[in-house]
Amino acid sequence: MKFIETELQGLYIIEPRVFEDNRGLFFESFNERVFQEYTGIECDFVQDNHSYSTYGVLRGLHFQKGEHMQAKLVRTISGKVLDIVVDIRKESPTYGKSFSVELSAENRKQLFVPKGFAHGFVVLSDSAEFVYKCDTFYHPASESGIIYNDEQLALDWKVPEKDLIVSDKDLELPKFEEISLETC
Numbered sequence: 200m201k202f203i204e205t206e207l208q209g210l211y212i213i214e215p216r217v218f219e220d221n222r223g224l225f226f227e228s229f230n231e232r233v234f235q236e237y238t239g240i241e242c243d244f245v246q247d248n249h250s251y252s253t254y255g256v257l258r259g260l261h262f263q264k265g266e267h268m269q270a271k272l273v274r275t276i277s278g279k280v281l282d283i284v285v286d287i288r289k290e291s292p293t294y295g296k297s298f299s300v301e302l303s304a305e306n307r308k309q310l311f312v313p314k315g316f317a318h319g320f321v322v323l324s325d326s327a328e329f330v331y332k333c334d335t336f337y338h339p340a341s342e343s344g345i346i347y348n349d350e351q352l353a354l355d356w357k358v359p360e361k362d363l364i365v366s367d368k369d370l371e372l373p374k375f376e377e378i379s380l381e382t383c
């Protein structure tokens with residue numbers, strides 16, 4: 200398992216060690232001992248999520264506020280997505296900075312997203328199955344987010360606007376400048 204720390208503190212790309220033989224392949228998709236050894240981060244995941252989406256579906260940018268903030272370990276088990284996170288940790292030197300990475304069944308890459316990030320993805324393939332671990336439970340009352348086309352963030356989702364499929368709820372998300380006034 201390879202851990203690549205990004206320029207945003209605590210945000211890691213993880214590449215599993217794949218064992219292939221004449222039957223197919225095997226890899227450990229998560230190992231707490233290895234994770235803690237390489238990142239030094241204690242993370243007790245309590246909930247697994249799974250979403251299926253077709254091409255152009257954009258889910259996010261989402262986060263839960265305050266004590267319900269979630270760290271996530273995300274990966275794509277079929278198809279390909281562009282995953283984007285934004286650092287919303289007020290004290291962070293990279294506050295407001297974003298990071299994107301393609302996560303696919305083929306590259307088997309995972310992204311560990313620490314607490315304090317807004318997270319979203321858009322589907323680049325015909326469809327995608329996206330699974331992820333969270334270290335705190337879903338708490339709808341604490342849900343917030345940032346509108347995907349926020350002008351200040353100017354995120355490149357790589358899918359033409361005309362092809363994007365965004366939920367009504369996500370179309371109502373606040374701008375980045377607004378969430379900076381919220382208690383995160």
Ligand SMILES: Cc1cn([C@H]2C[C@H](O)[C@@H](COP(=O)(O)OP(=O)(O)O[C@H]3O[C@H](C)C(=O)[C@H](O)[C@H]3O)O2)c(=O)[nH]c1=O
Nearest residue numbers: 248250258259260261262318319320336337338366368
């Ligand atoms: C997130 C969540 C949702 N739900 C229910 C609530 C809704 O009735 C339905 C769909 O929820 P939502 O539209 O919020 O699903 P996504 O748009 O995929 O939300 C996720 O999208 C981005 C990519 C994230 O990083 C978050 O983990 C998460 O917010 O599932 C639950 O029952 N439990 C949950 O943990």
